[in-house]
Amino acid sequence: MNKDRASSSKGNVNLNKFQPYKLAFEKDSKTLREEALKAVPEEERLREDAYKIAVKSASAKEHVYPYIPISTNWISPIEGKYMHLSSEEVMNFYLKNFTDPFLYPKDFLYYQEILTYTGSVQFDSTIRSGGEWAFSKAYIIKVITPEQWEGDLYRFKEIVPDTKYPHRNKLYFNYFDYIKAWDIALCYENRQRKHSWFLQFKELKTLNFPQWFICWFANWGLYPIILPHKIRLIYEDFVKTNVSMKAHGLMFTALYQIPWIIRWDVVVSKRTFQKLGESLENIPYVGRRILIKWWDKFEFFKDSVFSVRGIIDLEPITPTKSKSKKEISEVLKELLSSASKKDLKNQIKELLESSDDEDEEMMSQNTEHSDPMQDAQDPYQ
Known part of the structure; x- marks a missing residue:
C-alpha cells in the first residue's frame, strides 16, 4: 500500500x-x-x-x-479558474493556432517570410502526411544590426507577394517586426506536439551581433549545459583564451557552426510581481517553455570548424607602448656614469625645469578643454 x-x-x-x-x-x-x-x-x-x-x-x-528546459517566455496572465486545466487545454483556449495572440492576424509564416526576404535565415521543413511539419531546419546566415538597416527603423518595407499568402496583396514590415520575427518564426507546433527545430549558423560574414540578438540567443540558443563532456572542455578552453569576450556561448556556437535542437511547450505557473515594496502574488501565467538538446549526429571533432582551426583566439593584440621619453632612473644612471659633479648639477637643474614646464602646459590644456557645463545645475533635481 x-x-x-x-x-x-x-x-x-x-x-x-x-x-x-x-x-x-x-x-x-x-x-x-x-x-x-x-x-x-x-x-x-x-x-x-x-x-x-x-x-x-x-x-x-x-x-x-x-531536452533540457532552458528558458520561458511568459505570454499572458490567465484567469485563476482555468488553472485546473492541462497545459494543452490552456494553450488551445488562449492560443489556439496563433503563436502569440497579441500579434493576430500575423502568424509564424509572416515572420518567417521577413527573415527569408532579408536573407537572414534559410528555412527547410519536412512535411508528413496530412500536410503538417514533422521537423524543420533554420540556417542563420546573417543578423542585421540597426546601423545596417537602410532608412528609418520605423519605416515599413514591402515584401513581394508570395505563394504562401495568395490572399494578400502586399506584406509590410519594419525593423521591429524583424526583431520580433526571430521569436515568432520558431513558434510552429503540430497537432502531435512533437515538432522540433534544427538550428545552425552558416556562412556568417561578421560577428557583430546587436544586443537584442544576444538576448534572443539567451532564450533560444545553445547553452553549455547540453554539451557532451569532451566538447565542454573545448568550450572552457575557448573561454579562457578569450577572457574579455562577451557572450561566450553565442560566439562559440557561431564560430564553430555547432547545430542544436530546440522544441517548446506551454506551461502554466504562478508568478509574483513587486512594485515599491508591494507585491501581487500567485498570478497565474501561461508561457512558452523552450527546451534544447545536443544533436547526437554531429561529429564536433570531425565536422566542425574546430577540426581545421582548433581553439580560435579572438582577443585583440595589445600594442606595446613605445617609450617616447626615458625614465628618470635611466637618465640619472647615465648622468652619474658620464658627467662630473658640476655638469651633473647643471643637467639635473635643466631636467627639473623642463619637467615643471610640462606640468604647467598640461594644467593649461586641462583648463582649456574643461566641460563648460560641468557647474550647470540639473533642471530635474
Whole structure:
C-alpha cells in the first residue's frame, strides 16, 4: 500500500512538472550521467530531471540526449479558474493556432517570410502526411544590426507577394517586426506536439551581433549545459583564451557552426510581481517553455570548424607602448656614469625645469578643454 502510494506520488510529481513528455527512466542511468556534460553544482538537479524525461531511444544501446528546459517566455496572465486545466487545454483556449495572440492576424509564416526576404535565415521543413511539419531546419546566415538597416527603423518595407499568402496583396514590415520575427518564426507546433527545430549558423560574414540578438540567443540558443563532456572542455578552453569576450556561448556556437535542437511547450505557473515594496502574488501565467538538446549526429571533432582551426583566439593584440621619453632612473644612471659633479648639477637643474614646464602646459590644456557645463545645475533635481 505504502509502496504503491510512493510510486504513484513520484509519478504524479514528474507528470505535472513535465506533462508533455513521457517518462522514460533509463535502466543504465549511470552510463547516461557519465557521458553527459560536466555540470556545475547548480546545474546538477536540472540535468538529472531532464534525463528522467528524455525521449526514449528506439535502440537500447543508443545514447539518448535529453531536452533540457532552458528558458520561458511568459505570454499572458490567465484567469485563476482555468488553472485546473492541462497545459494543452490552456494553450488551445488562449492560443489556439496563433503563436502569440497579441500579434493576430500575423502568424509564424509572416515572420518567417521577413527573415527569408532579408536573407537572414534559410528555412527547410519536412512535411508528413496530412500536410503538417514533422521537423524543420533554420540556417542563420546573417543578423542585421540597426546601423545596417537602410532608412528609418520605423519605416515599413514591402515584401513581394508570395505563394504562401495568395490572399494578400502586399506584406509590410519594419525593423521591429524583424526583431520580433526571430521569436515568432520558431513558434510552429503540430497537432502531435512533437515538432522540433534544427538550428545552425552558416556562412556568417561578421560577428557583430546587436544586443537584442544576444538576448534572443539567451532564450533560444545553445547553452553549455547540453554539451557532451569532451566538447565542454573545448568550450572552457575557448573561454579562457578569450577572457574579455562577451557572450561566450553565442560566439562559440557561431564560430564553430555547432547545430542544436530546440522544441517548446506551454506551461502554466504562478508568478509574483513587486512594485515599491508591494507585491501581487500567485498570478497565474501561461508561457512558452523552450527546451534544447545536443544533436547526437554531429561529429564536433570531425565536422566542425574546430577540426581545421582548433581553439580560435579572438582577443585583440595589445600594442606595446613605445617609450617616447626615458625614465628618470635611466637618465640619472647615465648622468652619474658620464658627467662630473658640476655638469651633473647643471643637467639635473635643466631636467627639473623642463619637467615643471610640462606640468604647467598640461594644467593649461586641462583648463582649456574643461566641460563648460560641468557647474550647470540639473533642471530635474
